[in-house]
Amino acid sequence: MLFDRGARYFRTLGRRGRTVLFQLPLSGTMLLVILLASVLHPDLKWSAAFVSSLVFHAVLLASCAAVPWDRLPERAVLAIPVLDCLAIGLSREAGDQYLSVLSFLLVFPVVWLSYGPRRSGVVLAILAAVLSVAAPPMILGSGYTSASFIRIVLLPVILGAVALTAFGVANALRLHRRRLEEREAEVRELLSASEHREQLLATVMDTVSVGVWALDRNGHTMLTNRHDGSWPGLPAEQGAEGARTQVFGIDQKEALPPEQYPHARAARWQPFTDELVWIGSGTSQRAYSATCRLVPARDGGQAGAVLALTDVTALVEALSAKDQFVASVSHELRTPLTSILGYLSVALDEEGLDPDVVHCLEVAKRNAERLLSLVADLLTVASGTLTIQPRQADLAQVAAQSVESAQPRARAGGVTVTCEAVGPAAGRFDPDRLGQAVDNLVSNAIKYTPRGGTVTVRVGTDDGNLVCSVTDTGVGMTEEDLAQAFNRFFRAANAHSSAIPGAGLGLAITRSIVENHRGTVTLSSTHGHGTTATLTLPMAHTGALAASR
Template sequence: MVIQEQQGTAGDAGLARKTTVQPVVSNRLDGLFGGLSARMRVVAAQSPVTLAMALVIVATAVFSPETFSNSLFVAALVFHLAIAAFCVTMPWGRVPATAFAVIPLMDCIAIGLTRQAGGPTFSVLSVMLVFPVIWLSAQVRPYMPALAIGGTILSIVAPAALQGAPPAGGSMIRTLILPLVMSVIAVTAHVVATTIRRQRITLVENEHEMARTLGESVRRQNLLDAVLKAVGVGVWVVDRRGNTVLTNRAMRADPVLAAVTQPVGGSGPGGGPGLLVSADRSTPVTDSRLPAARAAAGEAFTDELYWAGPAGRQRAYSVSSQSFPPAGGQEGGAVITFVDVTSLISALAAKDNFVATVSHELRTPLTSILGYLELVLDEPGHEEIQEELLVVRRNAEHLLSLVNDLIAVASERVDLSLEETDLARLLAVEINAALPAAASNGLQLALDAGQPLPGRMDPKRISQVIQSLLSNAIKYSPDGGLVTVRAYRNGQGLVCTITDTGLGMTEEEQEQAFTKFFRSARSRETAIPGAGLGLIVSKTIVEGHGGSISLDSEPGVGTSVTFILPPS
């Protein structure tokens, strides 16, 4: 297989730019006879007999010149010459493909006539029958060996008939043994030729299949080369020892990432001590937690945040790794990707700062508004507008609650005042408060909680979590049903589960449920009110207590949210 390829630049894994795959094994096999015309193929096949007879003539002239006085011997030599001339002059391309068989048959007669005319001295010429026998037997048609055997018999019978004598002069060796020996040779030659022909066909098929496979492999390499160059993501391929196998242009063009791929002492690549730091932007990543070391150990990870570069000019990278198994005699390894998310991190930080700033600016006037509303409501003489003032106060309190949620989300922490509190009592209070809203949606609320369930918690904040989860369960169950609140104590602490039979969420929506400002597509379509902060604020509060919160949902079946508070 000959492959001509123009290599790419170093570092691109030597991917081929231009490759031409040409199968040549079959061409070389066919080059012996495949390029010859029909006449030349016949002449080439006849040449062993012609050359052998030329040597016989020379040997006769040297060692037995008196044999030329035998007119039958001379006639036999002329017959050989006529056969050779016939091979050259006959337009073999215009006759049937099997017409050539007449030549080896005439060779058999000519050899037998020469041997018969030369007498016992020339009996060795029987060996020359091997040439026409093999010529015929090596053909693909199954009847050719029979023709070869028939030619052997003709070499004995025809000369005897011309002289009017018994075949082979009564010699059993020439009458029986010679045809038997040539039969074995004919069958053997046919079997060998057929086997070789089949092996050749298999070889050619395998060669073409290999050429197609190689062509497809080269095409994929070219495609991979183009993709690796086009993407702006740094791609780093390492082996099982963490050594670099391949890096793309984006990886090499970034000085920070280029340093990451360089060997560090004898411990493999990693960029040097302190080059990579954790998400807190200060803790150096240990050698065992470097991306290459983790990938070499077979660990798969996704979107892990690393910071790299000198202080003051650090860049943020989202790093992922996926291993691949050994194949085709090559060892396995892993593909590590580096995505520069510095701009995204900065934008998120700017957004959080903006939200926190605006929220703090809003909370001050809202607090003042609520304070003055309380003064107005406490003074007599406003009975006529008291209902309107209550509406203003209710909306102002709702707006202040939303502002507080925004502040909690932006700061990712809440201030807690822990005290001994009964969780069962908090649940009962919040369920009683939610009964009117549940009744308006045709919902039933059920509480299953052991009495009491004491624990150390911030009652106001945990009440906020319960209220938020109950509100979601009611809002997202517009067609009625049942909301069940269950609380109990186990080895993990206080467990509370709120389950509804409402709209439910898809797997994709569940993955984003605790994301800031996330709202499901169904809630937007049905205009269910909300800012997408309830779950994230609840998560912040629960985790502030050292607990955890999780969600399990199925579209059309309902949602179950569970939070766990650690034991006191």
């Protein structure tokens, strides 16, 4: 910690301040050595040459503080450690034998010279070491002795090794610091980006009208866009309001147990999609669509879950109002239509009618029956429920009857309808309801097949399932049409442009019938090359229909 503070303070100094800091250890150590020598050897004699060398040291320290190094070339400051080596050599040469230890002070200027990033600093340090032992005898006139020659050889070698070590360590530290600074910059950049993404996420979450909760491994909320308890139906840990509010199922009557609340299920890592729940009671009751997705962990497990609640009260109320309206209108239409059909039947029973009159009455009866069938479909769709009465039956026979009843319409339109069955397809289902479903598929195929086309109905079994497919060579469907084909009141664009009759309820009713048998119905088509509708009924489930209905 202290070293870090010192390093940060050192980087804040200018070149003059750094030069003074480099010089102070040498000057302080020299002063300490002189004081200790004076204390330990009171009789030590100080020659004029030695005092002059001390003055030289003082002048160098003053120069470090007085010279405007910022205005000089960067390497001009290296003159100070070179002169330090000379001053140390003079002090050692002019001092008493007890002061020969002053040679150790050469480490300070040698390290200073070797500290820089250039190798030339090492060479300069060795030359300065040679100068410290070769120049003083000439300057002071003391001459060279055998000991002087030994020092000229050995001291530069030793200090050269010190210089190389200092150079290596300094550069390693410099490289390490640079890498740390780069990593620090990367971390700061990542932190800044993370903060930006967090702010963006918070803004997005607070903008959407969907309540979102992110849960950790323990089921605790990590992130949410509702902190004021305005989204009820949560466990007690989510707020007092959540603890008081009841949650009901789709029927709005049966209260769910707390462990079946959306938040409780998400905390147990149970994924679900678009499940409708009613939260609250009385006039404040609201409908929510709940969805939960699990967050995968790196180890293959689960790291948490994300729960989303969407307020769909307005949509549910609008759909309910629409269904009620359709049911009311359809019910009001059924009574007069039944009466009209009755009177038309009575009129057709009269004898001696003009053929033109009979034709007109038959057209009126046919259209009235068609309108009554449409009213029945509307009532079926509006009620949202179907009564299923399963019994033992043969799907091949049901399909054959549908084909037979469709033959008049097919011949009128110039379409050939055939039925292909490979043996019986027996099972337990409601033949009347499935007959209605097959009728709808065959009727659609005939309507959308031009004159000269074919419609083929195939019945069989596949992997324990009853399968009935209706294939036509008609106009086909686009990808957009396929995506909406089972929506109520949907009709393809070519149906409108070709004036093909229909209300867009046949496929919706067919799917409802099949799903009530726990089966599926799918469409596959290529635009301009026909459509295949496939009805699949699991035989393994047919035995349970009677108990479940």
